Amino acid sequence: MASAIALTVGNGPISVFAFGVFIKPLEAEFGWSRASISAGLSLCGLFSALALPLVGGLMDRFGVRRPLMIAACLFALNIAAIGGTTNRVMFIALTAMSGLTGAAQSPLAYVKSISSQFDARRGLAIGIAMSGVGIGTAFVPLLVQWLINSFGWRAAYVGLGTLIFLLAVPIAATAIPDGPHKPPLTRNGASVATGMSIRAAIGSRVFWCLALAVFLASLTINGSLVHVVPMLIDRGWTPDSAASALAAAGLAGMIGRICVGFLIDRLFAPYVGGAFFLMATVGVLLLVENKAVIPGVVAVGLAAGAEIDIIGFLVSRYFGLNALGEIYGALFALFTIAAGLGPYLIGLSFTLTKAYDAGFSVAALLMFVAAITIVMLGPYRDKLHGATTREAGH
Numbered sequence: 445m446a447s448a449i450a451l452t453v454g455n456g457p458i459s460v461f462a463f464g465v466f467i468k469p470l471e472a473e474f475g476w477s478r479a480s481i482s483a484g485l486s487l488c489g490l491f492s493a494l495a496l497p498l499v500g501g502l503m504d505r506f507g508v509r510r511p512l513m514i515a516a517c518l519f520a521l522n523i524a525a526i527g528g529t530t531n532r533v534m535f536i537a538l539t540a541m542s543g544l545t546g547a548a549q550s551p552l553a554y555v556k557s558i559s560s561q562f563d564a565r566r567g568l569a570i571g572i573a574m575s576g577v578g579i580g581t582a583f584v585p586l587l588v589q590w591l592i593n594s595f596g597w598r599a600a601y602v603g604l605g606t607l608i609f610l611l612a613v614p615i616a617a618t619a620i621p622d623g624p625h626k627p628p629l630t631r632n633g634a635s636v637a638t639g640m641s642i643r644a645a646i647g648s649r650v651f652w653c654l655a656l657a658v659f660l661a662s663l664t665i666n667g668s669l670v671h672v673v674p675m676l677i678d679r680g681w682t683p684d685s686a687a688s689a690l691a692a693a694g695l696a697g698m699i700g701r702i703c704v705g706f707l708i709d710r711l712f713a714p715y716v717g718g719a720f721f722l723m724a725t726v727g728v729l730l731l732v733e734n735k736a737v738i739p740g741v742v743a744v745g746l747a748a749g750a751e752i753d754i755i756g757f758l759v760s761r762y763f764g765l766n767a768l769g770e771i772y773g774a775l776f777a778l779f780t781i782a783a784g785l786g787p788y789l790i791g792l793s794f795t796l797t798k799a800y801d802a803g804f805s806v807a808a809l810l811m812f813v814a815a816i817t818i819v820m821l822g823p824y825r826d827k828l829h830g831a832t833t834r835e836a837g838h
Contacts, residue, residue: 446619447554448576450516453608455546456752457580458523459488459539460783461694462604464670465588465687468677469597476532478674482791484539485670489784491543492550493777497642499548500556500773508557508620515548516612522546524605527598543780549612551577552776555756556769557621567713567757571705574753575698581748582694585673589687640763642770650762651771653821655778658755660814661721662779664807665748667786668728669693672741675800679734689741696745704750708757714821720750721815728808732801747811754818755779761824 451457463485470481502511522538522545529535554573562569584604591600645651669690676686700720707716727743730736759772786807793803 445572446615447558447573448579450549450612450615450620451551451554451574451576452580452584453549453604453611454577454580455492455519455542455550455780456577456783457584457694458519458604458608459492459542459546460485460666460670460787461581461690462584462588463539463787464673464690465585465592465683466597466600467671467674468683469592470535473597474532477795478671478791479788479795480532481535482670482788484536486784486788487536487540488543488546489780489782491540492547492780492784493543495544495547496550496552496773496777496780497770498773500552500769500771500776502769503548503553503556504767504769508553509616511548512553512616512620513613515545516608516616518545519549520605520608520613522605523608524602527601527605529598543784547780549608550776550780551752551756552769552773553616553620555772559756559760559765559768561621565709566760567708567753568702568705570756571702571753574701574705574756577752578694578696578698578701578745578748580694581669581697581745582691585687585690585694589683593683640767640771642767642774645763645767645771646774648762650821650825651775653817654755654758654762655775657717657721657814657818658751658775659778659782660810660817661724661747661751662782663786663789664728664811664814665724665744665751665786666783667790668731668744668804668807669741669748670787671790671794671800671803672731675731676737689738692738693741693745693748696742697748700746700748700750701753704753705757708754713754713757713761714818717750717754718815718819720747721811721818723747725808725811725815728804728811732804732808751779758821762821763825 467478467481470476499511522542526538551574555570558569558573588600591603672690673686676689677683723743724747727740730740755775756772759768763771790803794800
């Protein structure tokens with residue numbers, strides 16, 4: 445529950461999903477194109493990707509708490525500083541830097557901590573924690589829209605920085621278990637704190653299939669959701685109603701995370717992921733056709749609730765706990781690169797075509813490929829659950 449609260453102001457809700465609400469005000473004040481505004485988010489994803497494997501390695505070695513506390517403080521200051529932007533270079537630089545400062549204030553730290561404490565119901569435990577990302581996705585854009593309407597976009601960034609400091613820092617300091625821990629035990633009393641090294645994992649087919657699925661899903665889901673607000677405003681929606689539509693995606697993500705966590709403890713997780721990714725494919729197509737917008741946003745939101753849970757769970761089941769921080773960090777690095785690249789590519793598509801149809805259509809195709817790829821992972825390699833079985837919970 446502490447992890448869920450802290451993740452409401454994690455890197456995803458703050459850097460990615462709140463970003464779309466700022467696009468119109470920045471466009472209005474500075475006259476920048478949506479592609480150039482989104483470039484800051486793309487660099488944010490790239491910088492986060494560079495930092496995540498390093499952060500994961502530090503947490504494997506020194507524990508979660510200290511890196512998380514330091515990062516949460518720096519992330520809060522960084523986000524607040526964006527409100528002082530005076531030119532495009534400054535905006536892009538500060539937005540990009542939030543990828544570095546926010547790398548630890550991401551699911552990586554919380555998944556690692558939870559995985560060391562839970563085993564048989566690890567999926568549900570991760571799902572409950574990751575529901576905070578859905579809550580943040582639902583309510584942070586609404587808060588940002590209210591702050592912009594009341595005080596302007598600059599004050600909105602300062603408000604977000606303050607919120608990160610008030611929520612994430614105290615939780616990191618007091619409520620997140622820090623290593624070293626006694627590893628969880630199997631029903632036979634054997635330790636499960638074993639697994640592949642990062643080098644062995646990267647040399648496996650499973651790693652690269654999972655990496656491709658993660659990259660394409662993140663590219664599509666984050667690219668689509670970031671541009672939902674400006675797309676709906678272009679179609680005649682008010683800014684408040686457009687932000688409410690994005691809130692629906694966030695609430696769906698919260699529900700999706702808990703449901704996915706429950707399901708992957710009982711069913712073969714790649715099949716669960718494939719089903720949710722197909723759901724997102726349909727959702728993006730609904731947005732392209734401008735039909736049933738809210739169901740489309742909800743479908744994409746449900747998938748957004750699935751991908752982070754499934755990454756952490758599958759890393760623990762295929763590669764073990766020994767180097768979970770580094771392996772998860774590498775995969776989450778690809779996730780964050782795609783999370784930044786997706787909005788940029790869809791923004792570039794809009795800039796070139798003056799419409800979102802082409803960008804969203806390609807995104808739907810990529811999401812379908814992600815769904816096919818994840819179901820091809822093969823049996824778990826976790827010894828607790830059997831190297832040749834597809835059972836997730838027994």
